[in-house]
Amino acid sequence: MTFIFAGPIAPTNIGTHISNQLESSFDQTGITVSAGNTVFVTIAVDPTAASIAVTDSAGNTYTKDADKTNGSSCSSPCGGTSGVRTLVFSAPIAASLTNGTITVATSPTTDVNIAATFFSFNGLASPSPADQVQTGTGSGTTLNSGSTATTSLPDELLIGALGIEDKNPGVTQGAGFTKLTLSSVTGGKATNNVSMQPEYEVVHSTGAYSAGGTLGTSAKWAAAIVTYKIKTPSxxxxxxxxxxxxxxxxxxxxxxxxxxxxxxxxxxxxxxxxxxxxxxxxxxxxxxxxxxxxxxxxxxxxxxxxxxxxxxxxxxxxxxxxxxxxxxxxxxxxxxxxxxxPIGTPPAITSLSSATFIVGAPGSFTVTATGTSAPGLSETGALPGGVSFIDNGNGTATLAGTPGGAGTFPLSLTAANGITPNASQSFVLTVDAGAQATVTVTAPASATYGQTGLSAIASGGSGTGAYSYSAGASTACSVNSSTGAISITAGVGTCAITATRGADANYNTSDPSSPATVAVGKATSATAVTCAAGPFTYTGSAQTPCSVAVTGAGGLNETPTPTYADNTGAGTATASYTFAGDANHDGSSDSKPFTIGKATSTTLVTCATGPFTFTGSAQ
Missing domain, CATH: 2.60.40 (Immunoglobulin-like)
Structure with missing residues (x-):
């Protein structure tokens, strides 16, 4: 039976290894670690450039998390080289080790001094617990790895590995850290002088961390810190x-x-x-x-x-x-x-199955449904342009918008809340023709009786219907209903023109426009007096050789009798006429002179038939 440690994050010492003579590999035996824990191997070795690998008999995977060298690289054998190399390996244990073996080996095979400490921790993340790493080197009594980047999680395990070129380093751990078992080459030659002092700390806030410590005597050192994510429950x-x-x-x-x-x-x-x-x-x-x-x-x-x-x-x-x-x-x-x-009830659509909107006017209709839970509503079918269907999420939906065209739109509405059967309804949206926008009309500001070439011009409204015109109750004008051509029918009275736009598929006939008023005035008249060619001779009677013509717009054509002055005796006579005007025309006048010549005279002496007898008086 396998037991997993139940308690705070804590280390378990597995063992240490020291080489009192040069070696290229070794086996650490008698290792028992349950699956779910994480094994660490911290190594201090001569400053070889050879690769160093860690394996175990259960086939777990060891990852090199840190590797730092202080000193000149050496080749086999390395016993006389000054310096130290520090390595940190970790392996989440997937396959339990029971009296197993961990092997540390160099490649290529290189004889070196090795000091290694083996330990495990419970409660770390798997399969990749390592988070941040930092290394440092130096010589003296104060060791410091340098600070890591900020940790990813608040709860992490800090592993410090202090490799020292000294058989008896006398290490004091860094602040906050707890020392693990020291491994140190204590025997053999004086050059067999490397030690590994691991230390740990469990932290509960994110931050940048460093590992270190102090030595009893000055020595070369290589320090590393690796932070490991602690398994977090969720x-x-x-x-x-x-x-x-x-x-x-x-x-x-x-x-x-x-x-x-x-x-x-x-x-x-x-x-x-x-x-x-x-x-x-x-x-x-x-x-x-x-x-x-x-x-x-x-x-x-x-x-x-x-x-x-x-x-x-x-x-x-x-x-x-x-x-x-x-x-x-x-x-x-x-x-x-x-x-x-509570336990739901099937949906039912309770609102009316039809609605009517008007083209160009905002419309709205609420679809309602019952059921537990509140059903969702949907529709299929073509909606008129400008109209949308929105499910409100509370058992209602809103059919709303400003339709752009008239017609009949059959829709199919569905209510569903997961409880069968769904409710359906055949719904008809009717869009009636709408009211048109305002129509306006313009016309000349003034005109006179009989004036031609006048027109009213309409604009505005909605749709495609034709404009029509009306003079309504006007007393002085008329208008062509199709073309808007205006006729001034009187010189006095009213003239007010309105326009209307006809219906089409989407719009009803518009309301009449506001009237355009034309100020109407009388037309001018022309009076012409014409006299016959003379000469005219005195006859003792009044002479009337002249005529009058009065003309004007609208067919005015009169021939009144002129008025004469001095038209009996010889001399200059005058024929004249004044037109006083009428309902549609202003007045006018004209006059013409003509000459009456003197008549000839005849003298005749006539005697009575005689004889004549003297009477003594004149005869």
Missing amino acids: VSSIVRNDPDPTNGPTVHFTVTFSDRVLGVDASDFTLTTTGTASGAIGSVVDNDDNTFTVSVDSVTGSGTIRLDVADDDSIESLSTIPLGGTGNGNGSFITGQAYTT
Whole structure:
């Protein structure tokens, strides 16, 4: 039966090896280490350039984590060379060693002085525990490896390896470190003088660390520090033990940790709920230090209940390493399974199966569904442009937007909550034609009776419908409904033109525009007096040789009688006429002169038939 050490991270001495004569390899026998531990071999050797490897009889893999030389490189044999070389090897033990053998060998074969210390630690990460490394060399009584880069984890094991060119170095460990077993070549020649002093420290915060110490007498040294990640417990899973969904009143969860742990109780757990679901953490049963059964009592309401682990460093591995490593919260677990309560009911869509939107106007319709848990909603079918379907995640969905085109859009709605059957509904979205934007119309600001070439021009509205025009109740104009051509029908009155845009597939007929007002005025008139060619001779009667023509826009054409002055006697006579104007025309006048010549005269003497007799008077 194999037992794994249950306790704080601590070393176990496996043995030491010293060579009192030069050698190229050796076997360290009688090694017993259980799987799950990590074996370390720290070596001090003459400053050979040969490769040094470590193997064992169980086939575990040894990694060289540090290698530092102080002194000139030597070749076989190395006994008389000044200096020391320090190496650190580690091997996570996958295959247990029972009275096994660890072999240290040089390649190519090189005879050297060797001092080695063998030890193991429990509770380290596997298969690659090494984290940071730093080495240093020097000569004197103070040894220092130099500082590593910042460690990756708060909980790490520091291994210091101090190789010294001295048979009796009298080492005092560095601050915070604990010395492990010294291996030292104490016999043989005076040149057989290397020692290995390993030391260790367990730290619980990230940082840059160094190993070192002091010597009783000055010597050459090569120092190394390697930091190793300590295996950190974590929550592997939290799963439901009971059927889901549930009506309670008690449910159970199985909590599984990555390693055997201690200190687990109800205070390490919290509940995360949704909806109105609630419960209270009940008992915590330790099944095997690896798995725990946690009950949640008084389960009520509707929603979900999830069990979480709230790390406060009270849960520790058997190696006394806190959950997630040193530090609150780094071992919390919030991704476990949840119970749904109460036992669900199939979904049903309860909202109307149709809705009507209008082109160009924002519209909204809420699809509602029942079921436990609240169902999700989806749709299939083509939606009008500008309209979207959004599941709100609470048993409702919103069909909303501003449609860009009219029509009928058949949709298929589905509600699902994992409980069969799903609910479906045939839904029809009708988009009616919309109201048009405002139509505007422009027209000349003023015009006169009978003026031509006038037009109203419309713009605005929506869609593709044609514009039409109207003069409405105007008394002084008319307009062509299709072209907008304006006719001024009177010189006095009102003229107000409106425009309307016709309907198309997406828009109803627009409202009439605001009127464009045309100020209407009278047209001008022309009065022309025309006299016949003379000459005119006095006759004793009034002479009237002239005529009048009055013309103007809109067909004004009158021939009134002129007014004469001095048109009887000989001399200059005048014919004139004044048009006073009418409803559509301003007045006008004209006059023309003509001449009346004198008439000829005849003198005739006539005597009565005689005889005439003297009477004494004149006859």
